[in-house]
Amino acid sequence: MRWIFLTVIVLLFELFTYGAGRGLQWWAGSWLSDRSSRYLMISLFVISNALLVFGIARLTSFGLKLSMTWLTILWFVIMSMVAVGIINLVLMKVAPQFFNSVSYQIYGERILLPLVFFGMVLMGIYNAYTPTIRHISLTANQPLAKPIRIGMVSDLHLGLMVGKWQINRLTDMVKAQNVQLLLMPGDIMDDNVDYYTSQNMQPALQQLASAVPMGAYATLGNHDMYGHEGEIRDAIQKANITLLADDKILVDNQLWLVGRLDNHATYRKATKDLMPSNTDKPIILLDHEPNEIEQNVQLPIDLQVSGHTHNGQIFPANFIVKFLNRLGYGYERINNTDVIVSSGYGFWGVPFRLGSQAELWVIDLVGKKS
Known part of the structure; x- marks a missing residue:
């Protein structure tokens, strides 16, 4: 490849x-x-x-x-x-x-x-540098004690061209939208932590995590696993972000979060092996790449959030992304599972986006009425 x-x-x-x-x-x-x-x-x-x-x-x-x-x-x-x-x-x-x-x-x-x-x-x-906010309201397949406002932001690519200013702006957006729970499905760093460390971005990322009362949760993307995975794991966790690396967690006894390693890790587990045995609460899957959507929607998952594609980033790659993926960007309900693929908050390689835009998704999740 x-x-x-x-x-x-x-x-x-x-x-x-x-x-x-x-x-x-x-x-x-x-x-x-x-x-x-x-x-x-x-x-x-x-x-x-x-x-x-x-x-x-x-x-x-x-x-x-x-x-x-x-x-x-x-x-x-x-x-x-x-x-x-x-x-x-x-x-x-x-x-x-x-x-x-x-x-x-x-x-x-x-x-x-x-x-x-x-x-x-x-x-x-x-x-590339002016993020927009995408709003969507979803109903889980299971009851929820109370509605939850979720922020979803993928592909920050923190490094040389995305730094403290962008993190602080994201924090302001999250606060302004009254986000309660923040999901970050992969590519938090841009290959390594060199610029993240030298530019002292940790306090800014900690402030982002502390801005959401129910916590911030992340998974690793392919750019988090190119030879510096250990350092990136440490940086994410030191910022008080819970890392879900082929793991699951019950948040506030209200909903399950299941986080997968990127498929760059050949040793990662199948989604079905990560699912909680008790499925009476909503389940949200964080899976960086949207390349196993059709398998995942066969499971009792209420919502899958992904990134990776950047919606092509530069025209006409957005059409290529759409052709190569079941869902390359945006929202679709597939087989009783809501799926959202974000274009990401940062960018890869070049400080340009044409045919796509940096974004934060704000998801109002309500439970199924009993």
């Missing part, structure tokens, strides 16, 4: 570099001589492949992020070119006398392209 991923990344680097280079050559037009145009393309390939090697070799802790950011920028250039082409077609239908003119084609398109490009970049940053 790793080699397939690397092969796809290499191919994307070469294709996106060529596509962006051709687009920039078209945009520059007569501004560049043939020789300068060739140098532009060669320079882009040199930069792209240098960053590709830099990222794959992991020469620094941020090498992969830098190379993925460059790849995303190339993709934004390509999408900007396509968007400008579509805009031009529309404008030529609306006012052909002006938009078919030589002056517009020389100057108008050259102004429009950077406007569209920087608009995409700004929108990507906004979506």
Whole structure:
């Protein structure tokens, strides 16, 4: 799987570099001589492949992020070119006398392209760093003594690009929404605790955990298990967050929480082996990746919460996520089980979201009327 991923990344680097280079050559037009145009393309390939090697070799802790950011920028250039082409077609239908003119084609398109490009970049940053709140009301299959307001936030990816400011903002959101119980289904850290430790994020994460009266509960995601699992476990627990690693817990004698290890752990237990023997109380499953939904909904689970997909993070990957998963993002009731897959609060690799947005889910859970 790793080699397939690397092969796809290499191919994307070469294709996106060529596509962006051709687009920039078209945009520059007569501004560049043939020789300068060739140098532009060669320079882009040199930069792209240098960053590709830099990222794959992991020469620094941020090498992969830098190379993925460059790849995303190339993709934004390509999408900007396509968007400008579509805009031009529309404008030529609306006012052909002006938009078919030589002056517009020389100057108008050259102004429009950077406007569209920087608009995409700004929108990507906004979506990544401006979380929205998704509200939903659900009824459990079992009675509840009283309704519970649950916050669900996945994929924080705490590290270089998601830090104390984002944690504090999440704490403010949780308090403002009067969340009683916080669920965090995986990818709490971004591969390791280096920046989490150096930036002293623990007090902020502790404040988040203390903001919910019924406690905060987390499971491990794939990025929590890439060689630094022990350190990440310790960091989560020291922040007063209860870690459910193939474990279950009865919360306030009202509902069960079942937390699975990510499937990166080949030794993890099957969901059925983690289920409580007494199912007269609602059961909520925290399972980082939504790849076993169809098996899980065969069990007496009231609600499954997952993340991992980021809803693709960058368009058009959201469509790929939808194609590959039974539920790649959002909410669906499947076989008497409510399933929610979040796009996550943080992000992976690049500080952009296009076609997705950072989010917190607020779930009002009520019990079945007897």
